[in-house]
Amino acid sequence: MQMTRRVLLASTATGAATLAMPTISRAADQTSVEFYFPVAIGGPVTKIMDGIVADFTKENPDIALKAVYAGSYNDTLTKAVTATKSGQGPQLAVLLSTDAYSLVDDDLVLPFDNTAEDKAWLGGFFPAFMANGQINDRVWGVPFQRSTIVLYYNKDAFKEAGLDPEKAPATWEEHAAFAEKLTKREGDRVTRWGIQIPGSGFSYWLLQAMVAEAGGTMMSDNGTKVHFTDPAMVSALQYWVDLSAKHHAHPPGIVDWGTTPRDFLEGRAAMIWHTTGNLTNIKTNAKFPFGVAMLPANKRRGSPTGGGNFYMFKSASPAQRTASLRFLKWVTSPERAAAWGVATGYVATRPDAWATQTMKDYVAGFPAAAVARDQLAFAVPEFSTHDNQRVTQALDDQLDAAMLGKKTPEAALAEAQAAAERILKPFRRG
Amino acid sequence: MQRQTAAATALILPAFLMLLAFTHWPAVATLIDSLYSTPRGSRPAVFVGAENYSDLLDDPVLFKALANNFWYALVTIPASVALSLLMAISVNAQLPGRALVRMAYFTPTILPMIAVANIWLFFFTPDYGLFDQFVGLFGLGRHNWLNDSDTALPAMMVVAVWKESGFFMIFYLAALQSMPPDLAEVGRLEGASRWMFFRRVTWPLLMPTTLFVVVNAVINAFRTIDHVVVMTRGGPDNATALLLYHIYDVGFRFWDTAQAATMTVLLVAILAALAFVQFVVLGRKAHYR
Incomplete structure (x- = not known):
């Protein structure tokens, strides 16, 4: 009897334990x-x-x-x-x-x-x-x-400037010419810029689009070398600087990354280069018809991811x-x-x-x-090397100097190259 | 006697331990770290002696940051001291709405620097910012205050002076309030002009306050970088890179912790030297009662 009871107790306990187990x-x-x-x-x-x-x-x-x-x-x-x-x-x-x-x-x-x-x-x-x-x-x-980077453009501004609102600029020449036409002036004051390419924070990224379009690459596949002094790179930076210095269609100096979408939404810039990440923002807030297009081509089309x-x-x-x-x-x-x-x-x-x-x-x-999806066919990997943040900073500093007109594109890029060489040297020893 | 010592030790201990853990030990650890290389992945830190210090010479940004900090300190310290004194004197006098003006002067101090920086970020925005709208009234075109290497650092200085003056004003105001009014009466009886009275009586009596304020201003000129982080991130082309900001960049963006530790030692050395000079030179002139 005693036995049975104990067995009973034990089995009940086990049963309870089994029941409780899953939870x-x-x-x-x-x-x-x-x-x-x-x-x-x-x-x-x-x-x-x-x-x-x-x-x-x-x-x-x-x-x-x-x-x-x-x-x-x-x-x-x-x-x-x-x-x-x-x-x-x-x-x-x-x-x-x-x-x-x-x-x-x-x-x-x-x-x-x-x-x-x-x-x-x-x-x-x-x-x-x-x-x-x-x-x-x-x-x-x-x-x-x-x-990836795409071109946003204001269709109303295109119409006002006598351009076809369904045709975005396809080449660098067109892009610069459109930008000149789209720039609106009141006396000495510019009330609308033709083009804004932001140069703060991510300037290397926007430059890379132009470098790819000019047929160049900024870095080696294994991330230990950079090609900042390549002719394609110099011509890309020259084109960016010229949009302001020669064509007077881009605000002088450095355009801010953060305020560029707002400039576009407020009609102060007719065309901007910006990330597709802002597509929903612009779609929600634009009070005018706008177009999205691939970036213009020089030797080829191109845009970094x-x-x-x-x-x-x-x-x-x-x-x-x-x-x-x-x-x-x-x-x-x-x-x-x-x-x-x-x-x-x-x-x-x-x-x-x-x-x-x-x-x-x-x-x-x-x-x-x-x-953006269709442009992926022409996409290049984003600029990245060993000790990436440091190399990027060295390049961005020199791009600032070039855009502010303190240095020529050649001189600025030569300095960036020298700085990057110093930083990357240890990684080439393997 | 014995019990007294024990009690004193017990009372000091908590504060002492805190100071040891959060001030002295980090300082010593930084000094030690500055003698080792940065550990990276599979490569551990090795002793390199003074190599990190000689590497500082190869860092062009460091020299830029030092120069920036020099100008920044040279302008913001006298400017904020002068402005705070002026504000204190103006609200020390009897005038209607004095409390309101005092509060207005003090408001920037209450606001967190991050909030202040965001407000000023708007002021400096090209085209629709406050400054551009203001100069636009006079027909002047847009100015890209923060993205122009000639105006970016002065813009940072303006923010710093605006933020600090209210704080220093409080100390000057307290000192002015505690000044016995019979001094002013004697001055008037003797026929001293207001300027003479200020130069010969008020200013010397304010010297201990000035010393305190200047010491704080110097520390802040090297310590406060929140507005740089929010407004310019050191740019354009390092025009607003202050020493501490550069240290943060190297330490927590580039993860070169050894180099950051070395620069921190340099910063501490500069601050120690400045504090020493201040207490010896200004301290001698200060007239304590």
Whole structure:
């Protein structure tokens, strides 16, 4: 009797334990994944991101996903690297695609192409968006919020200047001539500039578009050499400077990155070069019909890609790596990539995303959205080298000097080349 | 005696530990770090001796930043001291709405520098910014204040003076208020002009305050860079790169922590030298009661 009772008790206890088991183990097995993301464009990006996290958590209750807004791209990089170095880092972060060399050199991130399945998934992105993340034959970045430079133009201004509003400038000559015609003056004062190409913050990026168009490249494939003194590079900078100095169709000096979309929206600039990331912002706020076009060609068409990739940090545990991969595959799936592109204006990163109904409907109602995709055929990877931030800063400083008229394009680029040589020397020793 | 010492030690200990952990230890650690190379990925830090210091000579931006900081300090310190004294004297007198004017003068101090910088960012915006709209009234064309290497640093100076003067004014005002009114009466009886009275009585009596204010102004000229981060990020072409901003760039954008540590040692050395000079030269002139 005694025995039976004990057995009974024991079995009841076990039964209870078995019943309780699933809930307990689910809580214990829930893998936490945290990612940092920057906001670099207008619009309610944090709200969109919260929606993504909520949707993913609903479909994947075993993963506790947390999105942390971390400021600008630079802030996010600083926070992610500092946190990682102190052992508190996130598993994932959205950082500039060009930070890949620095992150790999500092031994902070993991490659994504480990299995045949992962390689197949990575093969589904536009190759132009993959280029910056490929180092030493491995893939270190998953394209997410990617952009490129396009030309926005005010159709009313075109009409007023006697230009065909459906025909954007196709060549450098046309571009300069249109800009001259579009510039409106009242006495000595300019009330509308023909063209604005922003030169603060990302000047190397906009210059790179012109370098690509002039048929040049700014850096070697392995990121250890730069070609700042190439004739294509010099002629590209000369063209930019001339838009102001010779054609008087571009504001003198440096045009601010942040105020350029506003100048366009307020009709103070008839044409601007800016990121596709601002497409939704301009579409929402423009009170006039506007056009979006590929950048004009010199020897060829060209525009660098830009924006952010997902990186996975080494501090992630094996379970977190698996969970992170599941999230990345989910968030870059065709439907999700399309929805993200529509909501923000970023270029959907995969051809199959453009084949979804969401994207087809969007393009049908707003054909300008497809310009960025079509321009990808001429895209070049964004300028990126080892010790990227430092090399870029050295170049940007000299571009400032050239645009302010303190140095000739040749002299400025020669100095930038010398500075970059100094910085890159250690990386060439191997 | 023994118990007294123990109690004193116990009372000092918390503050001392804080000071040790957050001031002294970081200073010593920075000095040590400046003698090692930057660890990168698989390459650990190695002892390099004075190499980081000789490398400073190859950094053209550092010299630019030092020159910028020199001019920045040379202009902002006297300007903010003079302006704050002027403001203090003006609100020390009996005038209607005195409290309101005092509050207005003090407002910039209450605002966080980041907010101040964003307000001024708008003031300096070409075309639709406050300044351009103002000069536009006189038919002058647009000016790109922050993106022109000739006006960017002066623009930073204006912001700094605007931000600091109100704070210093409070100290001058307190000093003026505590000045015995019979001094002014004696001055009047003796027939001293207002300027004479200021030069011979007020200014010397304000010397301890001036010393305090100048020391703070010097520290702030090297320490406050929030407006640079928000408004120009050191540009264009490093025209507004101040020493501390450059250190931040090298340390937390380029991740060259050894070089950043070396420059920090340089900054501390400059500040220590300046403080020494101030206390010896100005301290001798200060008249303490």
